Amino acid sequence: MVKVNRRGGFSDRQGIKPENTDIQLKKLDDRTRTQIYNLISEIYNELYSGKEDWAPEIQSFIKEIKKDVFCQKVDARNRVYEDFFFKDVNEVITNAPYDDVLTLVEAIVEYWDEKLEKRYEKKKRMYGDSFPVEEHSICEEFNELFQREYVGYRFINKQISPISDDVEISTIEETLANEYDAVTSHFQKAHSLLADREHPDYENSIKESISGVEAICEIITGVRGKDATLGNMLKKLEQNGIVIHSAMKSAFQILYGYTSDANGIRHAGDIGGKASTFEEAKFMLVSCCAFVNYLKGVSAD
Numbered sequence: 001m002v003k004v005n006r007r008g009g010f011s012d013r014q015g016i017k018p019e020n021t022d023i024q025l026k027k028l029d030d031r032t033r034t035q036i037y038n039l040i041s042e043i044y045n046e047l048y049s050g051k052e053d054w055a056p057e058i059q060s061f062i063k064e065i066k067k068d069v070f071c072q073k074v075d076a077r078n079r080v081y082e083d084f085f086f087k088d089v090n091e092v093i094t095n096a097p098y099d100d101v102l103t104l105v106e107a108i109v110e111y112w113d114e115k116l117e118k119r120y121e122k123k124k125r126m127y128g129d130s131f132p133v134e135e136h137s138i139c140e141e142f143n144e145l146f147q148r149e150y151v152g153y154r155f156i157n158k159q160i161s162p163i164s165d166d167v168e169i170s171t172i173e174e175t176l177a178n179e180y181d182a183v184t185s186h187f188q189k190a191h192s193l194l195a196d197r198e199h200p201d202y203e204n205s206i207k208e209s210i211s212g213v214e215a216i217c218e219i220i221t222g223v224r225g226k227d228a229t230l231g232n233m234l235k236k237l238e239q240n241g242i243v244i245h246s247a248m249k250s251a252f253q254i255l256y257g258y259t260s261d262a263n264g265i266r267h268a269g270d271i272g273g274k275a276s277t278f279e280e281a282k283f284m285l286v287s288c289c290a291f292v293n294y295l296k297g298v299s300a301d
Helices: 030-048 056-068 082-095 098-130 138-148 166-176 181-195 202-221 230-239 246-259 278-300
Strands: 154-156 159-161
Touching: 030 056, 030 082, 030 098, 030 138, 056 082, 056 098, 082 098, 098 138, 098 159, 138 154, 154 166, 159 181, 166 181, 166 278, 181 202, 181 278, 202 230, 202 246, 202 278, 230 246, 246 278
Parallel strands: none
Antiparallel strands: 154 159
């Protein structure tokens, strides 16, 4: 007999057969795995609709995932049948540990996003600035699925991250979208080090977050070299007419004190040291992003 399993349906609403509402971090339930497979299948069909499975675009995608994610031997001369490929995809999504599932999803989305960006840029070159802004976001489609299914991860900057709060996500994304490469590079590294599920590096993630704050302060104040300490640059900002609330300034000076000594070397065992936790690194990433966004805002006024 076919099993009925609908989130928000009668059985769920009445508590007869309630659906899972626990945040899924270290495992994925059967319903979530099914929804992930279905979404991959739907997007695949949307992107390659009307093409036979030996079309170059399809073969390129299938062979890349087989080589890069499944680590399978691929004979470039031969066609790979999509039915066999999706059998492997289904096997991973149905039975593999949660981290393997997310690794597969991340790789597929990264591949598709890159292809969509190239397709968009090509059309924009052909039609000029009048070409409409690309609205389609595969990352957002998966984020909506993760939210519906109570998965404790979200795509941020095309990487699946253990951050699911919408405000925190928008704060980080706003910082990553700013125009200063010297700032965004630090926060991209901080996020990547935090989002690495196999080998997270919380210590260096915290260092990169603080370095991102220092970078925006250097840009705004023009202070460089040995004088470019956070304390000096905060004073310089105020001398330039940028008013920072005393409580916010004090909070960041304290946070900086936790992560740096006089020589800029982080203390092991404290925040920013080898004993740093995910919670500390996430807090520093979100807090430093929020402070960068705040400084950009007040300096523009």
